[in-house]
Amino acid sequence: MLDIMGNMDIGFPNLGLYLKDLPSGFSVFGFWIAFYGICIAIGVMAGILMAARMAKVTGQNPEIYWDFAIYAIIFSVIGARLYYVAFEWDYYKNDLMQIFNTRNGGLAIYGAVIGAFLTGFVYCKIKKLNPLQIIDTGVYGLILGQAIGRWGNFFNREVFGGYTDGLFAMRIPVSAVRDRSDITADIAAHMSESTNYIQVHPTFLYESVWNLLVLGAMLLYRKRQKFHGEIMLLYLGGYGLGRFIIEGIRTDRLLIPGTDIAVSQLLALICFVGAIIADVVVRIVLKKKGINPMTTNFPEKVEESGAESTEKEENATENTEEVEETLSIDENDESK
Numbered sequence: 001m002l003d004i005m006g007n008m009d010i011g012f013p014n015l016g017l018y019l020k021d022l023p024s025g026f027s028v029f030g031f032w033i034a035f036y037g038i039c040i041a042i043g044v045m046a047g048i049l050m051a052a053r054m055a056k057v058t059g060q061n062p063e064i065y066w067d068f069a070i071y072a073i074i075f076s077v078i079g080a081r082l083y084y085v086a087f088e089w090d091y092y093k094n095d096l097m098q099i100f101n102t103r104n105g106g107l108a109i110y111g112a113v114i115g116a117f118l119t120g121f122v123y124c125k126i127k128k129l130n131p132l133q134i135i136d137t138g139v140y141g142l143i144l145g146q147a148i149g150r151w152g153n154f155f156n157r158e159v160f161g162g163y164t165d166g167l168f169a170m171r172i173p174v175s176a177v178r179d180r181s182d183i184t185a186d187i188a189a190h191m192s193e194s195t196n197y198i199q200v201h202p203t204f205l206y207e208s209v210w211n212l213l214v215l216g217a218m219l220l221y222r223k224r225q226k227f228h229g230e231i232m233l234l235y236l237g238g239y240g241l242g243r244f245i246i247e248g249i250r251t252d253r254l255l256i257p258g259t260d261i262a263v264s265q266l267l268a269l270i271c272f273v274g275a276i277i278a279d280v281v282v283r284i285v286l287k288k289k290g291i292n293p294m295t296t297n298f299p300e301k302v303e304e305s306g307a308e309s310t311e312k313e314e315n316a317t318e319n320t321e322e323v324e325e326t327l328s329i330d331e332n333d334e335s336k
Contacts, residue, residue: 005197010157011171013199024155036152044073047145054140065138068123072116072138079115080107087254087263108254109146110264116142132229139235140218146239147211153204158182161201161249163190170202182252203250210242227282237275243268 005011010019025034048069052062084106085092085099092099120138124131153159158178160170163186173196177183187198218234225231244265247253253262286292 003192003195005171005173005195007173007175009173010154011197012168012202013171014165014167014169022155024157034152035155039152039155040149043145043148044069046148047141049141050144051138051141054137058137060133060137064127064129064134065141068120068134068138071123072119075119076112076115077107079118080109080112083108083111083114084254087257089257108264109149110267113142130228132232136225136228136231139232140215143211143215143218143235143239147208147215150204150208150211154202159204159250159252161203161246162251163187163199164201165199166201168202168205169199170205171197171199173197179252184251187251200251201249203246206246206249207242210246211239214238214242227286229282230279233275233279236271237279240268240271240275244272 006021008021008023010022011017024036025032025038027033048066051065051069055062055065081099081102087108088106116138117135120135121131123129124134150159156178157172157176160172160182162184174180174183174191175196177198183198187200191198214235217238218231221234222231247262247265247268250262254264255261256263256266
């Protein structure tokens, strides 16, 4: 590996991999298109396709998820931005217009998740659908989208951890680091005077791989699912566990104001523990009551057509007449 890296180079020395002049985006007619945005867009599309596919596999109407995705995308972006701004308020309070400037980054995945979940419950309430089944299906696409979207951080040279000399250690030039405050004293202490790069944990990679493993676990467990909402809990617990560990490595953590506690790490721990407790409690309750909620698929509500309604009324009338005839015969027999 070179001691002096090009401004747009990225290296993985212990893997023998060196990427030279890797841009963060490209220009089209003077308009800059970042690979970060492209990764997010690919992740969103892949997530919708995944959810629609799982809907078909489980006997649901895939169109529901294409319709829901429109609202989910909008409110997920809003949630992601509000979450980030809330915990970086000291930066935005003196220039409120910067809140709307997302081209410089500032989207938090947990805010997007919260936005998507809230949108899901509201959407199901309006459409008279079972929210647990809908979210169970949607989280397959959500975790896949997260896994793909994380690669946007790779192109942005952000979301990395502290110094490491492990197998996946990543080198990036200091000049390419998006936010210099992410370079901790420990990282700087491992820099040689003759080099212009830092060597760090590629936490975006760790999280992307972890998300794919969680997706695999969700797919394997699907046929063993005990109740609607359990896949959602598997997502919350699985992602929460990985995020809790990885967040502890990152150097760009959002902190709870006045503390050294990373808000996403705390939220991840709550999700992990809460998912386990919720799963155990629901299983116990269902076992005691002898209920098997998976026998009901909660299909999309369909209004009866006029013809179907008339046919049912005619059948009901015929059945009533048959019962009356039978009763009449029984009365005659008794009189005899």
